[in-house]
Structure formats: structure tokens, C-alpha cells
Amino acid sequence: MNPTPFMRLVGKTVRRAYTLAPTATLALSSVVHAQNSTAPSKPQSKPIAIVNATIHTATTAQPIIEHGWVLIENGIVTSVGVTPAQLPAGVDVVDAQGMHLSPGFMASATQLGLIETMQAEATDDRTEYGEFHPESVPAVAINPDSDLLGVARNAGVLLALVTPMGGTVSGSASVIRLNGWTTEDLTVDARVGIVVQWPLVEATKQWWTRRSVDDQKKRFAETRAKIDRFFDDAKAWVAAKAADPLVAHDERFEAMRSVLEGRDSVFITVGSASQVESAVLWAKERGMRPVLIGSNGIVHEIDFLRNNGASVIVTGTHQLPGSEALHPNAPYELPKQLANAGVPFALASGDEPAHERNLPHNAATAAAFGLDPEAALRSITISPALIAGIADRYGSIEAGKSATLILTRGHPLEITSGVTQAWIDGCELDLNNRQTRMKAKYDEKANQGR
Incomplete structure (x- = not known):
């Protein structure tokens, strides 16, 4: 048998x-x-003055301050400007000696902290079973002991917009800081929107395609109908709950309330021009604020995005063009084209969490291909903070905002600059991590002539 x-x-x-x-x-x-053995930093205990620095504020009003200073009290920047002749008494002074001070970088559309190694399923919390899980919150699944957090910190990545994967409505998006003992310590904002994996809307006929064109179209229509039905049900529940507080609680629909009411964004992953158009029009018809996550297809829809008020998280510049018809430089030049058109965008690394340290290199490539260097810096600092709704607290060096900063030997986007010191909410960080310790180990081997 x-x-x-x-x-x-x-x-x-x-x-x-x-x-x-x-x-x-x-x-x-x-x-x-392999868990991170670097202890999180202690809260700031006394005022800190960083003086004689070239300050990159990540603002448009005064992007660079030469010979500047920043005063930090209780984790907050309380003064920014040219270094005064007389410093306040009782402060710890950090003499930058001309080095560059900028906001800490913010990773976007990342799964940093949700996975440690691909080979061990127990370390992978990127997805949930099922198609619709808006109530799933990445912030509670972040591993505070992840070695990858320390590696990213060493490269200046101090914040992250974490987005789940899988299903159709994958879950909520969370913002975390890369310093803390627990998930609560790491969480900046547990919910800043929901993540939708947008279906293909055009059939394709390639050598790898197993389904017929008609079958593909049928599946697309079915998936779109499921999405519409789910959002219709959520909208109806929100209205019913407002009219009658005794309506039974639904955690999934409650998680969608702020998005349906236009207070938080809906993050939509796309991979083609047709997906871009259909996703934006769908979100606008429902009164939602669309933020597209992707790269392929964006270049063809820049005018459409500007006219419809959509924002974009560009998933990296270090990749191949989306089609043979595009110039090889197309991914490198996309940020410049979005900036010239006035489309709000942030830049992500587009890489797996283990390589989130390469985020500033992606921004540097955009600068090398025409994007203003300070605009490139904003694309990984204030721009993602604006998209995530935390720009009132993070993303730029301004009085009243969090002292989440990095000090570098040269311009923060130069590969050779290197981060010498960093602070999250005024806490100075230990930049050592597994990779720096391994480097020191094998440097010693070389010194021993082994």
C-alpha cells in the first residue's frame, strides 16, 4: 500500500x-x-554638559551648531546652543573636542529583539498563528537580553520601530529604546499603529508561478474581501461600544480603535506599484493614515504618494532594483526623489535584525547619491519619530526632548566615524557587546603571534 x-x-x-x-x-x-552580558545603564544621577561639539540637531531651522553645547538634566535636554563661557556649577562635563553630536538613530520596520537566531525556533517571536492579530504587541515579546541590541547600540541605533510579520493583519507596531532590564523598561510606546500585509493585486505568469492567472485573481479577491470584512466589523464594534459601553469587549477590535479614528497610522507592506495605489486608496477611503513599508514600486508612484498624503518607510538602499527596466542606481536615488517631491519618508535598513547596525550606512548611501546629508540624517532620526508619533519626545536635539544622543568622531553617517559615547534618556551606555569582546579576544591572539 x-x-x-x-x-x-x-x-x-x-x-x-x-x-x-x-x-x-x-x-x-x-x-x-550568546545572551547579552552587558548590563543596562543606570538612570542619570547628575546634570551633564556636552561642550565643544558640532551638533547635528536634525531640525530644519538650525541643522548644525558649531562649537555647541547640550545640557542634560533628568534625562531631558534643557539647553542647546553655542558653548557658554561659564558652565553651570555641579555638572559633569564631557568635552567633545570638536566631535559630532547627533540624535540616536531609529531603526524602522524592524524585528530587532523579536528573533535571536534563525536556527532556534524558540527565539523567533516575529509572527503569530492566524491571519488577523491586531492585538498582538511586539513590545511584550522583545528579548531584553538579546545580543543584537548591544550590537545595534554600538552603531548608534538607540530606538526602534518594531513591526511584526506574518498573517494579513500582523499585529500592532511598537517603539522601543535599546536600554533596559525588562520589556517595560524598553518600551517607549507599545502601540503606534497596526501592520497590514497587503496582498498582490495583479496576476503574474512566471516560470515559478504554480497557480493560473484566474486562480491568482480569485485568491487576491478573496483576501481583499477578508480584509474589508475584518475592518468593517472592527468599525461597527467601535461604534457599538461608543453607543453602549456594555457591549462585550473585543481585544482585537479595541487594538484597532486609534487607527480607525485616524490617530495612529496603518503600516502597509507593499512590493509593487499596483499594491502602492490600491493600499493607499483603500486606507484613505476608510479615513486612515497610510504609511507604506517597501521599496519596489515606490519609485513609480511618487507623484501619487505626494498627492494622497501618504508616508513611506523605504526598506533600505543596499539592494537591487525592483525590475530590469530600472537603472542600477534606482534604490540609491529613491530617498532623494522622495525628498524632492515632498513625500514624508523614513529610511530602514531592510535587513535582518542581526545587521541593523548597518542602518546609518544606508542613509550614507542615499547622501552619496544626491540626498542632502542632513536630510539623510533626519531620515533615520526625526522622520521615523514623526511617523511613529513620538517626535514630541525623541528624534532631534531640542530643549524639552529626551537626551537620546550619540557622539561620533566625524559626521555621524561616515563609516569611519564610529560612536565613542551614547546616551538614552540621559543614561550613558556601555557600548561593549559580544562582537567587540570577540574582536578584543582575537586581537590578543594576533598580539601573541598565534
Whole structure:
């Protein structure tokens, strides 16, 4: 008797379980030992004055202040300007000696903290089972002991807009700071919008396509109908709850309230021009604020995006063009084109969390291909803060905002600059991490002539 598909599947599963058991044990053991051993920083205990710095404020009014100073009290910037002749008494002074001070970088559309290593499923919290989970909050699943947080901090990435993956409505988006003992310590804002994985709207016929054109169109229509029905139900529940507080609570629909009311954004992942148009029009018809996450297809829809008031999170410049018809420089020049058109955008690395440290290099590439360097800096500081709704607290160096800052030897986007000191909410960070410790270890090996 030929084995049924189920029997074949069970057989493979059982055999793989026996085969992978030792491997999984080793992988999980490695994960445990790879946890971040750098202790989070203590809260600021006394005022700090950073003096004689070239300050990149990430504002348009005064983008650069030469020979500047910043006074930090209780984690907040209380004064910004040219270094005074007389400093206040009782402050810790950091003499920058001409180095560059800028806001800490903010990663966007990242899963930083939700996954440690691809080989160990137990460390992967990027997705939830099922199609519709707006109530799922990434902030509560972040691993404060992740080694990857320390690596990103060392590169100046101090904040992150974390977006879940999978399903159709993947969950809420969260903003975290990269310093803290617990998920509560790390959380800046647990909910800043919801994430929707937008379906394809055009059929394709390629060598890898297994479904017919008609079947593809049918599936697209079914997925779109499910999305519409879910959002219709959520809107109806919000209206019913407002009319009668005794209506049964629904955690999924409650999580969508701020988005349906236009207070928070709906983050929509797209990968083609047709997806861009259909997603934006869908969101606007429902009175929502669309923020597109993607790169492919954006270049063809810049005027459309400007005319419809949509924002964009560009998923990296270090990638190939989306089609053979585009110039190889197209990904590098996209940020400049968006800026020239007046489309609000932030720049993401578009890479896996282990490589989030490369975020500033993506912005530097955009600057090398025509984007103003200070605009490139804003695309990874104040711009993502504006998109996430936290710009009143983070993203620029201004009095009254959080002292979340980095000090670099040169311009913050130069690869050779390097971060020498960093602060989150006024707490000076330990920039050591597993990678710096491994470098020191093998430097010592070389010094020993081994």
C-alpha cells in the first residue's frame, strides 16, 4: 500500500525530530550562552554638559551648531546652543573636542529583539498563528537580553520601530529604546499603529508561478474581501461600544480603535506599484493614515504618494532594483526623489535584525547619491519619530526632548566615524557587546603571534 500524504508527512516529521534533536539542543545552548552580558545603564544621577561639539540637531531651522553645547538634566535636554563661557556649577562635563553630536538613530520596520537566531525556533517571536492579530504587541515579546541590541547600540541605533510579520493583519507596531532590564523598561510606546500585509493585486505568469492567472485573481479577491470584512466589523464594534459601553469587549477590535479614528497610522507592506495605489486608496477611503513599508514600486508612484498624503518607510538602499527596466542606481536615488517631491519618508535598513547596525550606512548611501546629508540624517532620526508619533519626545536635539544622543568622531553617517559615547534618556551606555569582546579576544591572539 502506498503511504498517504499524512503518513509520509508524519514519517518525515518523526525522522527529522530524531535527527534534529541533538542539533536543536546545541543551538538552544548556543543561544543561551550568546545572551547579552552587558548590563543596562543606570538612570542619570547628575546634570551633564556636552561642550565643544558640532551638533547635528536634525531640525530644519538650525541643522548644525558649531562649537555647541547640550545640557542634560533628568534625562531631558534643557539647553542647546553655542558653548557658554561659564558652565553651570555641579555638572559633569564631557568635552567633545570638536566631535559630532547627533540624535540616536531609529531603526524602522524592524524585528530587532523579536528573533535571536534563525536556527532556534524558540527565539523567533516575529509572527503569530492566524491571519488577523491586531492585538498582538511586539513590545511584550522583545528579548531584553538579546545580543543584537548591544550590537545595534554600538552603531548608534538607540530606538526602534518594531513591526511584526506574518498573517494579513500582523499585529500592532511598537517603539522601543535599546536600554533596559525588562520589556517595560524598553518600551517607549507599545502601540503606534497596526501592520497590514497587503496582498498582490495583479496576476503574474512566471516560470515559478504554480497557480493560473484566474486562480491568482480569485485568491487576491478573496483576501481583499477578508480584509474589508475584518475592518468593517472592527468599525461597527467601535461604534457599538461608543453607543453602549456594555457591549462585550473585543481585544482585537479595541487594538484597532486609534487607527480607525485616524490617530495612529496603518503600516502597509507593499512590493509593487499596483499594491502602492490600491493600499493607499483603500486606507484613505476608510479615513486612515497610510504609511507604506517597501521599496519596489515606490519609485513609480511618487507623484501619487505626494498627492494622497501618504508616508513611506523605504526598506533600505543596499539592494537591487525592483525590475530590469530600472537603472542600477534606482534604490540609491529613491530617498532623494522622495525628498524632492515632498513625500514624508523614513529610511530602514531592510535587513535582518542581526545587521541593523548597518542602518546609518544606508542613509550614507542615499547622501552619496544626491540626498542632502542632513536630510539623510533626519531620515533615520526625526522622520521615523514623526511617523511613529513620538517626535514630541525623541528624534532631534531640542530643549524639552529626551537626551537620546550619540557622539561620533566625524559626521555621524561616515563609516569611519564610529560612536565613542551614547546616551538614552540621559543614561550613558556601555557600548561593549559580544562582537567587540570577540574582536578584543582575537586581537590578543594576533598580539601573541598565534
